[in-house]
Amino acid sequence: MMNDVDNLIGSYFDGTLSPEQKGAIEELLTQSPEARQRFRLLATIEDGLVERALKFTPAEIQTPPSPPALKETDRVLSWRPLAAAITGLVIGALSATVLWAQSTPKVPRLERIHIPLSDPGFEEINTPIPTVIPRVFNRWNGDPSHTVSSGDSIVKPKEGEFMLKMLPVEDRKYSRIEQIVDVGHLVPAKGGRITFSASVICAGADRQSKTILVLRSFNMDFREISGSREKLQEQVTCETRRTVFSSPGSTEWLTGELTMDLPENTKTLVFEIAAVDLPKASSESSRYIDDIKAEIVVTPPNEFQQ
Amino acid sequence: MDNATKLGIPKKMTDAISDQHEQFMRLLAKHEPVVRAYVRTGVYSAQDVAEVMQDVSVVAWRKFDQLEDHSGFGKWMTMIARYEIMKFRQTKARDRLVLDDEIIDKILQEGGEETSLREAWIEAIEGCLAKLPPRHRTLLLEAYEPGSSIKNLAARTKKNPNSLYQTLHRLRGRIANCIESEMAYE
Numbered sequence: 001m002m003n004d005v006d007n008l009i010g011s012y013f014d015g016t017l018s019p020e021q022k023g024a025i026e027e028l029l030t031q032s033p034e035a036r037q038r039f040r041l042l043a044t045i046e047d048g049l050v051e052r053a054l055k056f057t058p059a060e061i062q063t064p065p066s067p068p069a070l071k072e073t074d075r076v077l078s079w080r081p082l083a084a085a086i087t088g089l090v091i092g093a094l095s096a097t098v099l100w101a102q103s104t105p106k107v108p109r110l111e112r113i114h115i116p117l118s119d120p121g122f123e124e125i126n127t128p129i130p131t132v133i134p135r136v137f138n139r140w141n142g143d144p145s146h147t148v149s150s151g152d153s154i155v156k157p158k159e160g161e162f163m164l165k166m167l168p169v170e171d172r173k174y175s176r177i178e179q180i181v182d183v184g185h186l187v188p189a190k191g192g193r194i195t196f197s198a199s200v201i202c203a204g205a206d207r208q209s210k211t212i213l214v215l216r217s218f219n220m221d222f223r224e225i226s227g228s229r230e231k232l233q234e235q236v237t238c239e240t241r242r243t244v245f246s247s248p249g250s251t252e253w254l255t256g257e258l259t260m261d262l263p264e265n266t267k268t269l270v271f272e273i274a275a276v277d278l279p280k281a282s283s284e285s286s287r288y289i290d291d292i293k294a295e296i297v298v299t300p301p302n303e304f305q306q
Numbered sequence: 307m308d309n310a311t312k313l314g315i316p317k318k319m320t321d322a323i324s325d326q327h328e329q330f331m332r333l334l335a336k337h338e339p340v341v342r343a344y345v346r347t348g349v350y351s352a353q354d355v356a357e358v359m360q361d362v363s364v365v366a367w368r369k370f371d372q373l374e375d376h377s378g379f380g381k382w383m384t385m386i387a388r389y390e391i392m393k394f395r396q397t398k399a400r401d402r403l404v405l406d407d408e409i410i411d412k413i414l415q416e417g418g419e420e421t422s423l424r425e426a427w428i429e430a431i432e433g434c435l436a437k438l439p440p441r442h443r444t445l446l447l448e449a450y451e452p453g454s455s456i457k458n459l460a461a462r463t464k465k466n467p468n469s470l471y472q473t474l475h476r477l478r479g480r481i482a483n484c485i486e487s488e489m490a491y492e
Contacts (some may be wrong), residue, residue: 006482010475012405013456014456015351021407029409033416040347040417043423048431049347051339053450066485116453138355287421295354 005035009042033211054182113186115194115294117179117271121160122147122290142177143169148288155288158199158253163290168278174212176274177289183221183296184267193294197257198273199291202246211287212239213256214272222268237263262296269294330370334363337380338426341387345415348391348410358394361454362387380421427485434484438477446477 008025009018017025029037120141122145146165151155159164166175200211217238244256269293275287324376338359344359366383373382391414395407417424435443449459449470460467 006479007472007475010471010478014471015371016471025410026406029405029413036413037307038422038482039413040420041427041485042478043347044343045340045431045478045481045485047343047352048428048451049435049446050352050355051342052435053454055450122437128368139360188479288354 006042006236009039011064013042013046034127111298113296113298115181115183115296117294118182119291120292122164123164131233137232140177140179143167145175145176145177155201155203158290166275166278166287166289170196174274175275175278176272178267178270178272180222181269181271182267183269186296187262187266188298189264192262192292192298194262195257195259196271197255197292198289199253199255200244200246201253201288202250202290203286207248208275209246209287211244212241212274212276213244213255213258214239215258215260215264216270217262218268219265220268237266243270326370328431333376333379337383339428340380340421341383341426343428344384345387345391348414349394350404352473354394358387358390363392365390384418384421388418391456426489430485430488431481434481434488437484438480442477446474449474
C-alpha cells in the first residue's frame with residue numbers, strides 16, 4: 001500500500017503525474033492523514049536530496065574520461081550554481097583552442113571551465129530581481145531593476161530576448177546587482193585565472209557614463225556570506241574591477257571584461273555590476289545589461305613551474 | 307578607503323547593515339533547511355522552492371523587528387512561508403498539473419506543527435542515505451545533481467526512463483521508511 005502512495009507522490013514530485021493519478025492522489029491526501037504526513041516526509045527527502053546532491057563530490061561521480069576535443073556537456077544548467085562543480089569537470093577547452101593546441105603541441109592546452117551563472121542573459125523574466133538584503137545564493141540580488149524585451153525599448157538585447165534595465169536608486173549615485181556563486185569544486189587546486197564579462201549599453205545618454213564590473217573571491221563557504229558588506233570586505237581574498245565607459249550618444253553594446261588570478265582554495269565568487277550615475281526615472285536615457293559570462297582558465301602546471 | 311566608500315555607498319546604508327541583520331542571518335541560516343523543506347511541500351518544483359524562499363526571506367527580514375521571541379523564529383518563518391506558498395500558487399502555479407489548493411493548504415497547516423519533527427527528518431536523511439548500497443546512493447544523487455535530467459541519466463545508465471523513475475521512487479521510499487524507523491526508536 002505504501003509503495004502505491006510513494007509511487008503517486010513520487011510521480012507528483014517528478015512531474016510525471018497523469019490526470020488519473022492526480023485524481024487518485026488528491027483523494028488519498030484528502031482522506032488519509034498518514035498519506036499527508038508521508039507526503040511531507042517525501043517532500044523533505046526531495047529537498048534534502050537536492051541539497052545533498054550539491055555536496056556530491058566529484059570523487060563520488062563516475063564521470064567518463066573527457067574526449068580529446070572537449071565540448072560543453074549536454075546537461076541543462078539549472079538554477080543551482082554548483083552545477084558548475086559537476087558540469088565543469090566535463091568541460092574542456094573551446095574547440096578552437098583545442099585545435100590550435102593539437103596542431104602546436106609545444107603550447108599547453110588551456111582548459112576553460114564555464115561558470116554557470118544563474119540567468120546570465122536575464123531571460124528568466126519570471127524571476128524578479130530582489131533587494132540586496134538578505135542575499136540569496138544562485139540568483140541575482142541587487143537593487144530594483146527590470147528584465148525587459150526589445151519590445152519595451154528601442155534597444156535590442158545583446159543576446160536572447162531579454163536584457164536587464166537598471167533603475168536609479170533614490171539618494172544614491174549608483175545601482176547594482178550581484179550574484180554569489182559557489183565555485184569550491186570548480187577552482188583548480190593551484191587556482192586559475194577567471195574572466196568575467198558583461199555587455200552594457202547606455203541608450204540616450206547625453207554624457208559619458210560608467211558601469212563597473214567587480215569580482216571578489218572568498219575562501220569562505222557561500223553559506224557563510226551573511227550579506228554584511230563590512231564582514232565581506234574583511235574576508236575578500238582578491239578583488240578586481242573594470243570600468244566600462246559609454247560615450248554620449250553611444251548606440252552600441254560595449255563589452256567590459258576583467259581578468260583576475262584566483263587565489264588558491266577559492267570557494268566563493270561574488271560577481272557585481274554597478275551602474276554609476278544612472279539618470280532619473282523620468283529621463284529617456286537608460287542603462288541596460290546583458291550577456292554576462294564567466295569562466296576559469298586553468299593554468300597548466302608547467303606554467304607555474306616556469 | 308573601503309570599497310563601499312569608493313562606490314559612494316552612504317555611511318547610513320552600511321550602518322543599517324547592523325547587528326540586527328547579523329542576528330537575522332544567523333537565525334535564517336539555522337532554520338532555512340527546515341523552512342525550505344516545508345516550502346517544498348507546497349510547490350511543484352525545486353526551482354519554485356528557491357523563488358518562494360526568496361520571498362519568504364525578504365518578508366521575514368522586513369518583519370523581523372516585530373518578532374519579539376527569537377526562539378520562535380523557525381515557526382514564525384514557517385507561518386510566513388505558508389502564506390507565501392499560497393500566494394505563489396495563486397499567481398504562478400495555475401498552468402501546471404498541481405494539486406488542489408485546499409489539499410495543499412491542509413498539508414501545510416498540519417506541517418506547520420511539525421517543525422521539530424521535520425528537523426529530525428532532515429538530520430536523519432544523511433544516515434539513511436548512507437545505508438543504501440553505494441550504486442543506489444550514487445544513482446539517487448546523480449538524479450538530483452544540478453542540471454541533471456532523467457532522460458540523460460537513463461541513457462547514461464542504459465535504463466528505460468520509466469523504469470528509472472520507478473527505481474527512484476523505490477529508493478526514496480526506502481529512505482522514508484528508514485527515517486520513520488529512526489524516529490520510532492527515539
